Amino acid sequence: MAHTLRLKEHPYRHLIDTLDDGSIKFFNPHKINDLRYDKLPFSVRILLEAAIRNCDGFYIKEEDVQNILDWQRQQCKAEVPFSPARVLLQDFTGIPAMVDLAAMRDALAKHGVDPGLVNPKCPTDIIVDHLKNTQKDNRNAQNNQELELIRNKERLQFFKWCSKAFKNVNVVPPDVGAVHQVNLEYLSKVVQLSDGWIYPDSVVGTDSHTTMINGLGILGWGVGGIESEAVMLGQPVSLSLPQVVGCKLVGSINPLTTSIDIVLGITKHLRQAGIAGRFVEFFGPGVSQLSVPDRTTIANMCPEYNATVSFFPVDHVTLNQEKLELMESYMKAVKLFQTYGEPSDEPVFSEVIEINLSSMVPYVSGPKRPQDRVAVNSMKEDFHSCLDEKVGFKGFHIAKEKQETRVPFLHGGQEYQLVHGSVVIAAVISCTNNCNPSVMLTAGLLAKRAVEAGLEVKPYIQTSLAPGSGMVTHYLNASGVLPYFSQLGFEVIGYGCATCVGNTAPLPEAVVDAIKQGDLVACGVLSGNRHFEGRLCDCLRANYLASPPLVVAYAIAGTVAIDFETEPLGVTPEGKKVFLRDVWPSREEVQETEEATIIASIFKDLRGRMEKGNTFWNNFECPDSVVFPWDLKSTYIRSPNFFNKLMPVPQSVENAHVLLFLGDKVTTDHISPAGSIARVSAAAKYLLSKRLTPREFNSYGARRGNDAVMTRGTFASIKLQNRFVGKAGPKTLHIPSGQMMDVYEAADRYQRDGVHLIILAGKDYGSGSSRDWVAKGPYLLGVRAVIAESFEKLHKNQLLGMGIMPLQFLPGQNADALELSGKEKFTIILPENLGARQQLTVKTSTEKSFTVTALFDSQTDVICFQHGGLLRYVARTLL
Numbered sequence: 068m069a070h071t072l073r074l075k076e077h078p079y080r081h082l083i084d085t086l087d088d089g090s091i092k093f094f095n096p097h098k099i100n101d102l103r104y105d106k107l108p109f110s111v112r113i114l115l116e117a118a119i120r121n122c123d124g125f126y127i128k129e130e131d132v133q134n135i136l137d138w139q140r141q142q143c144k145a146e147v148p149f150s151p152a153r154v155l156l157q158d159f160t161g162i163p164a165m166v167d168l169a170a171m172r173d174a175l176a177k178h179g180v181d182p183g184l185v186n187p188k189c190p191t192d193i194i195v196d197h198l199k200n201t202q203k204d205n206r207n208a209q210n211n212q213e214l215e216l217i218r219n220k221e222r223l224q225f226f227k228w229c230s231k232a233f234k235n236v237n238v239v240p241p242d243v244g245a246v247h248q249v250n251l252e253y254l255s256k257v258v259q260l261s262d263g264w265i266y267p268d269s270v271v272g273t274d275s276h277t278t279m280i281n282g283l284g285i286l287g288w289g290v291g292g293i294e295s296e297a298v299m300l301g302q303p304v305s306l307s308l309p310q311v312v313g314c315k316l317v318g319s320i321n322p323l324t325t326s327i328d329i330v331l332g333i334t335k336h337l338r339q340a341g342i343a344g345r346f347v348e349f350f351g352p353g354v355s356q357l358s359v360p361d362r363t364t365i366a367n368m369c370p371e372y373n374a375t376v377s378f379f380p381v382d383h384v385t386l387n388q389e390k391l392e393l394m395e396s397y398m399k400a401v402k403l404f405q406t407y408g409e410p411s412d413e414p415v416f417s418e419v420i421e422i423n424l425s426s427m428v429p430y431v432s433g434p435k436r437p438q439d440r441v442a443v444n445s446m447k448e449d450f451h452s453c454l455d456e457k458v459g460f461k462g463f464h465i466a467k468e469k470q471e472t473r474v475p476f477l478h479g480g481q482e483y484q485l486v487h488g489s490v491v492i493a494a495v496i497s498c499t500n501n502c503n504p505s506v507m508l509t510a511g512l513l514a515k516r517a518v519e520a521g522l523e524v525k526p527y528i529q530t531s532l533a534p535g536s537g538m539v540t541h542y543l544n545a546s547g548v549l550p551y552f553s554q555l556g557f558e559v560i561g562y563g564c565a566t567c568v569g570n571t572a573p574l575p576e577a578v579v580d581a582i583k584q585g586d587l588v589a590c591g592v593l594s595g596n597r598h599f600e601g602r603l604c605d606c607l608r609a610n611y612l613a614s615p616p617l618v619v620a621y622a623i624a625g626t627v628a629i630d631f632e633t634e635p636l637g638v639t640p641e642g643k644k645v646f647l648r649d650v651w652p653s654r655e656e657v658q659e660t661e662e663a664t665i666i667a668s669i670f671k672d673l674r675g676r677m678e679k680g681n682t683f684w685n686n687f688e689c690p691d692s693v694v695f696p697w698d699l700k701s702t703y704i705r706s707p708n709f710f711n712k713l714m715p716v717p718q719s720v721e722n723a724h725v726l727l728f729l730g731d732k733v734t735t736d737h738i739s740p741a742g743s744i745a746r747v748s749a750a751a752k753y754l755l756s757k758r759l760t761p762r763e764f765n766s767y768g769a770r771r772g773n774d775a776v777m778t779r780g781t782f783a784s785i786k787l788q789n790r791f792v793g794k795a796g797p798k799t800l801h802i803p804s805g806q807m808m809d810v811y812e813a814a815d816r817y818q819r820d821g822v823h824l825i826i827l828a829g830k831d832y833g834s835g836s837s838r839d840w841v842a843k844g845p846y847l848l849g850v851r852a853v854i855a856e857s858f859e860k861l862h863k864n865q866l867l868g869m870g871i872m873p874l875q876f877l878p879g880q881n882a883d884a885l886e887l888s889g890k891e892k893f894t895i896i897l898p899e900n901l902g903a904r905q906q907l908t909v910k911t912s913t914e915k916s917f918t919v920t921a922l923f924d925s926q927t928d929v930i931c932f933q934h935g936g937l938l939r940y941v942a943r944t945l946l
Contacts, residue, residue, distance in 0.1 A: 078129055079119045086265065086396055093265045094120045097402050103136055105402065106415045108311040108348050109380035111138050112403055113267050113286045114149055120266055121150040126303050126927060134308060142310050142417060146924050148303035151287065152259045154191040155272030157246040160292045161193040162222060162772040163839050165229045165236075166707065167296060169695040171942050174710035176694055183693050184945050186234040188301035192254055194239040194246040195226060221703045222772065227689035240684035247276035251363055255285055257381060258394050265397050271298055275370050282363030284381035284403075291861050292839020293868040293937070300941050305864065305924060309375060311346040313416030316353030318425035323443065323631075323651055325429065325614045326361045326505045332427040334368045340420050343373035348380070348416070352407050353424045355384060358658050360505055380405035433611035434590070435460055443617065447630045450488055453609070454588065463588050463608060474585035476577040478527040485581045485589060488628035491574060492529045492591035492607065495557055495615045497539045504542060504665045506594075507534075509657050510615035511548025516650035517623055518551045521639035524622045527578050530556035546664040555619065574606070582606050592621045620647055702757050707774040708847070710942055718933065720851045720872075720895040722912070723823035724802050726814055727782060728790040728882070728889035733828055734835035735862065737787050739844060740767030740780030748797070749779035749811040771840065774847060781844025782810040791889060802890050814848035824848065825893055827882050828855035833862025842869040846936070852895060854909070854919055856881050863922050870936030874907065874919040885917050895919075901929050 074080060084095040096104055096115050107115065115135045121127050127148045134145035156164060172182035223241070230238035239249055256268045270280060270287035277289045290304060298304060314337065320329065337347065347369075349362075357365075362379045369377040379385075381398050382405040398404040406412070429443040434453055439461060441449045454470050456462025465487065473484045485491075497507050524530060532552055534540045540559055543549040552558075582589045583606065591610040594617075611627060621627055623636050635644035690696050697706050744750050744764040753775055754764055770776040783797040791800035792807065800806075801813040803820075817824055826845070832855040833841060842865035845853075852872040863873045874895070876882075882889065892912035898905070903923045910916045923929045934940035 078122055078124070079132070082119060084400065086400070087393065090263065091260070091265050091393070092263055093397060093401070095401055097400070099136070101136060103139070107136075107138055108313070108346070108414045108416060109284075109403060109405060110286055110311060110346050110348050110376060110378045111135065111309075112401070113269060114147065114308075116267060116401065116403075117150050117269065118148065121148075121303070126150075126301075138308060139415060142308050145308045146305055147308050148305055149269075150303040151189070151269040151271045151298060152266065153254075153268075153270050154187070154189050154295050154299050155246065155250055155254070155270050155274065155277060155287075156191065156193045156295060157272075157274050158193065158195045158222070158226070159768045159771055160273035160295065160839065161195075162225070162704070163292060163777075163843070164296045164299065165193070165225070165233075166704065166772045167709065167938055168233065168299075169225075169229075170706045170710055171938065172694050173706060174942050175945055180945060185942075187236060187299040189298050190235045190237070191299050192237045192239060192250070193226065193229070194243070194249050195223070195241045196243075196245050196249075221698070221701055222769075223684075223687055224689045225695070225704050225772070227684075227687045228692075228695060231689065231691070232693060232695070246272070246274045247279045247367070250277070251279055251283070255280055255283055257283055257285060257385065257391075258397055260393075265393070267403060271295060271304055276367055278369035278374075278377055279363050279367040281366035281369070281376050281378045282359060282361075284379055284385050286376065286378065288369075288376050291841075291865050293842055293865045294861070296839070297868060297937050300937065302927075302937065307860075309344075309346045310417035311348050311414075312340070312342050312374075313414070313419045314347050314349045315351035315419055315421045316349060316357075316424055317351050317421060318353055318423040320353075320356050320424045320654060321428055322648065322653065323429045324427050325509060325616065326358070326364065327614055328429050329357070329361060329424065329427050330364045330368065333365055333422060334371050336420065336422050337372035337374065340372070342420075345374055345417070346376050346378060347372075347374045348378045348414075350380070350405065350407075350413055351421075353422075354379065354405075355382065355407055356424065356654070357384070358505065358654075358661065359384060360661070382406070429614065429617065431592075431611045431613040431617060434588075434609035437612055441611075444630070444632060447628050450609070450628045454487060465586075465588065469586070472585045472587065474581040474587065476581040478575055478577050483525060483527060485578070485585065485587055486626070486628075487588045488609075488626045489587065489589050490528055490592055490621050490625055490627060491578055491582070491589050492593070492610075493524070493557075493618050493622035494531045494533065494591070494593040495552070495618050496533045496594045497615070504539075505657050505661055506615050507539060507543065508546060508548065508660055508665070509652055510594075510619050511543055511546065511552060512652035512656060512660065513616045513619050513650055514555050514557070515548050515551040516652065517619070517636070517645075518554045520645045520650055521641070521643075522623050522637040522645055522650070524555045525625050526556070527575055528556070528622055528625065529574055530558075530622055531560045532557040533560055542665040546660050555622065557619070557622075579606050590627050592618050592627065594618050616651070700757075702754060702759060702773060702776070703770055704772045705774055707843075709843075709938055718897045718901075720823050720825065720893065722892045722894060723825045723851060724817060724892060725791075725827055725889045726817070726824040726848065726850060727787075727799055727810065727826045727828075729826065729828040729832070730788055730790065731829035731856075732831045732834060733787075735833060735838055735841045736835055737784045738782060738833065739838040739841040740777055740783060741838070742766055742768075744770075744776075744780070745783070745785070748783050749809050750776045750783065753779055774843070777840045778844055778847040779811045781840065781848055800890075811848070814850075818849045822849075824850050825895075826850055826853045826855075827887065827889055828853060829881060830856045831859060832857065833859040833865075835859070839865070842866050842871060845869075846871055858922065867923070867928050867932055868937045870932055870934075870939065872932070873922040874909075875922055877918055877920065880917065885915065887911070887915075891915070901933065902926070903929060 082094050082098045083092055085092050118127055118132045118135055131147050134141045135147055168185055172185045176182040226238050229236055259266055259268050268285045271290045273295050275289045277287050280287045366377040386395050430440045432440050453461050454463055454465040458464045473486050475482055475484050588608045591607050592613050594615045631647040636647045637645055743766050746761050767780050786795050787797055788795055789799050792798045797810050798807055799810045799813050801808055846869040852874055854874045856876050858873050866873045894910045903925055905921050906918050907921055908916055909919055931937045931940045934943055
């Protein structure tokens with residue numbers, strides 16, 4: 068499998084440069100001395116560097132390097148390879164990938180070859196974060212760990228074995244963190260330093276949040292399970308040389324605008340721009356105003372605006388985070404360090420979208436629905452208009468003469484007054500959008516300044532602080548702001564859903580009576596995610612979602628009917644007016660506090676947990692063997708039969724029956740098992756035969772390491788529309804017998820009779836989220852080819868990876884135009900010299916014939932297919 072050239076044979080050895088007195092080497096694309104390099108987007112420069120470094124004449128050719136260098140003319144035309152520095156797997160996708168490698172070791176051992184030869188070539192991290200179950204024993208943590216052990220023992224033991232048996236595999240144990248967070252906070256290096264070579268960090272992962280890492284200047288995106296396995300085994304990702312949209316940020320950020328306002332504002336702009344499938348790269352003077360957490364949050368939203376990546380090149384903000392001189396020297400040498408100088412220094416982009424950060428203004432949502440956004444500077448005017456409007460989504464229909472109603476009441480021996488717009492509940496909640504530390508710190512620093520200025524929150528207002536986790540409390544305490552929250556009445560009430568779901572302590576009776584007496588539209592303000600009318604308290608008609616600092620501000624003001632620009636937040640005992648602008652912390656102060664207290668604290672805690680592991684994981688025993696000792700009784704982990712036959716497979720498809728006759732837009736949800744296992748499904752029948760009860764079925768995701776379950780679940784969707792059946796469901800016609808049966812049962816019967824199978828489909832076959840079993844399942848059902856009008860590209864690659872032919876009808880043709888009933892027998896003869904994008908003839912038993920295009924994008928695709936797919940190709944190569 069090793070196609071890497073020796074250094075003296077490398078076609079780009081003349082580009083080698085050195086750092087640190089010659090002890091560190093790197094390939095320097097800038098030494099090509101081609102003016103085109105200086106105009107490439109930074110993300111394309113990373114693609115180019117990887118192509119140069121990994122150019123082996125087989126997977127990556129000099130032609131690929133030239134195509135990337137000629138990006139301005141080749142974008143959307145050339146297909147190019149990309150070899151990332153590492154692979155990132157979460158456990159649900161990690162199990163089937165590692166099961167495949169373990170099975171490959173079995174195959175080599177059976178043929179007398181050292182099974183230890185099977186290892187990932189690309190460093191691979193597996194984060195065990197999806198096996199957690201929300202069912203908890205509230206009595207103690209020890210019981211919860213025992214529950215996790217019972218549920219997940221087989222899978223965790225397998226992962227532990229993988230971490231010891233395979234080279235280049237790192238398993239991050241349970242309870243360390245979610246995959247994208249661990250990737251961001253611990254695994255990412257910005258640059259990789261290995262065996263005296265330095266190069267940019269890059270990653271492909273099986274989690275949609277992999278793009279979060281783009282905020283650190285690391286190129287990475289999500290891929291399918293089979294694609295990730297291919298990269299693990301040394302094959303590059305294939306992608307169409309992308310268009311790169313430059314997102315130019317200009318203007319200054321409004322002092323009251325929080326990170327969340329900016330993130331949501333940029334996301335909205337990009338969603339409206341229609342940039343699906345393209346790279347987005349940020350540049351312009353406004354970028355330097357965004358902190359690293361801001362950037363990673365924007366990059367994390369990449370799926371929301373359908374871009375492939377959302378890239379922030381490395382700059383002084385990134386390096387201020389990392390504080391590494393070597394990194395800066397390298398990034399500047401290869402021109403991957405972004406400066407904000409003359410426009411003439413900027414890269415050339417396919418298109419430029421300009422976003423003015425000064426247009427990002429703070430918003431609240433309400434008074435009844437989260438989608439009804441109100442700019443803070445219009446809040447007073449908007450609330451009064453709500454009083455006028457008819458009762459509806461925004462209106463309360465309060466008569467003009469009653470809008471000035473004031474109701475006095477006593478609380479704690481002192482008289483107060485309530486009016487329309489009075490705040491009586493204020494809840495700071497750190498969850499969902501507001502888990503970004505900067506917004507919680509902004510709220511804490513605002514509270515500190517307000518207390519120091521002599522401001523208070525009226526004692527009848529029900530205030531609370533619900534951090535999303537103990538870590539939030541930890542960093543609020545470490546930064547010194549928690550006592551000031553307390554002084555304003557915002558005490559920590561615990562960790563869990565609170566005010567959003569109505570878990571609010573009762574309001575004082577005097578307050579409730581005053582609201583009812585004056586028929587007042589009293590208000591609640593919270594930084595959660597739900598605020599429907601009456602949810603917080605049945606006497607509150609107006610509730611607003613706001614950022615944590617604005618919750619504190621409205622609590623101090625005591626009303627939502629305030630113009631913060633012209634009206635004071637409060638008045639000190641000495642009679643001094645204090646405006647919101649007087650106590651609102653600057654972004655620089657927030658960022659400095661964040662870097663000094665939060666980031667260092669979080670990283671120290673995470674690294675400690677990573678290095679020490681945890682007792683639960685460390686006490687796990689696992690086999691000490693080169694090949695995995697499969698438990699034949701296991702219903703979670705099984706050796707798949709992908710490698711049972713390693714001799715060349717027959718290439719032609721002869722007298723094949725159609726297993727499924729499908730229409731347009733068959734998604735991966737239709738093809739691949741997802742979610743719970745239905746009690747009447749083929750997979751359920753299998754699990755019942757293993758003496759499991761329905762309560763023990765778990766989900767398809769949890770059983771991805773068991774090919775028997777996953778094969779039976781393939782095409783098991785209740786929404787599958789099979790033209791043989793006429794109604795939705797996981798059924799098909801067994802053509803020879805004329806019987807209607809489960810898809811799995813029909814496929815099993817065909818295979819026992821030695822019958823080849825194909826699938827007929829319409830447009831967009833395989834669209835949707837990627838799963839490895841969308842190709843593995845059909846392969847194990849015996850499917851040899853899929854003939855469709857068009858394919859989703861990623862799914863087409865997955866089919867090739869398993870040795871299934873993706874064949875496309877010619878333009879203007881489909882099953883209906885060719886008058887195919889689906890009940891014919893189909894023969895597809897392949898020529899000896901099969902080539903990329905070759906047209907093939909399909910003959911039917913009714914003496915019809917038609918032409919299809921074999922969607923092999925390169926000769927490498929052809930070679931892998933001729934060996935029965937990537938996995939068997941690798942195994943045969945090792946033999």
